[in-house]
Amino acid sequence: GENVEQHPSTLSVQEGDSAVIKCTYSDSASNYFPWYKQELGKRPQLIIDIRSNVGEKKDQRIAVTLNKTAKHFSLHITETQPEDSAVYFCAASPTGTASKLTFGTGTRLQVTL
């Protein structure tokens, strides 16, 4: 089955700096890669996603890049703000109607003033 590894497990940046979180996946059949943000005690919420036919996607301060050959994808957050502090999860899902998400282990991002 799919295995998703995520690094780093914790990340502390100063407000205004950039943050990068990296994930690798094992199953070449995976073709959908979402990123979820989870605040303490809350539900995971999708912040951006990318499909395997796209190499990069951007939404304001957030961008995701995908390297299918190397089986890795990354989340980039620019101009970080205190409200970006949360746990971020990458995930991978295969094609087809059995679209279970395999999650990485999460990155706790702390944005300090």
Next chain:
Amino acid sequence: DSGVTQTPKHLITATGQRVTLRCSPRSGDLSVYWYQQSLDQGLQFLIQYYNGEERAKGNILERFSAQQFPDLHSELNLSSLELGDSALYFCASSTAGGPREQFFGPGTRLTVL
């Protein structure tokens, strides 16, 4: 608010007992997914239903079972509970079965004493 509802919010029970967690997907969503989130295991996929039929299974224990009813709500049954079953249980829904955004409910926090 994602539109996915889960009841109850909190559940405290004893080892050996049986509980039922309930999920109502967003209006129009045909797929329902169940995930378990514990401190040491992260977010783990349990099972997916699509329009009443089981579509994918993850590392779901034999003591756990689920079903999706004709009105598309779903129930997760956990029996012979053990201390290690204490976790947050999330339900998510999506419009169809293929890889696409999954909307998470607020979760049910299960504590087994």
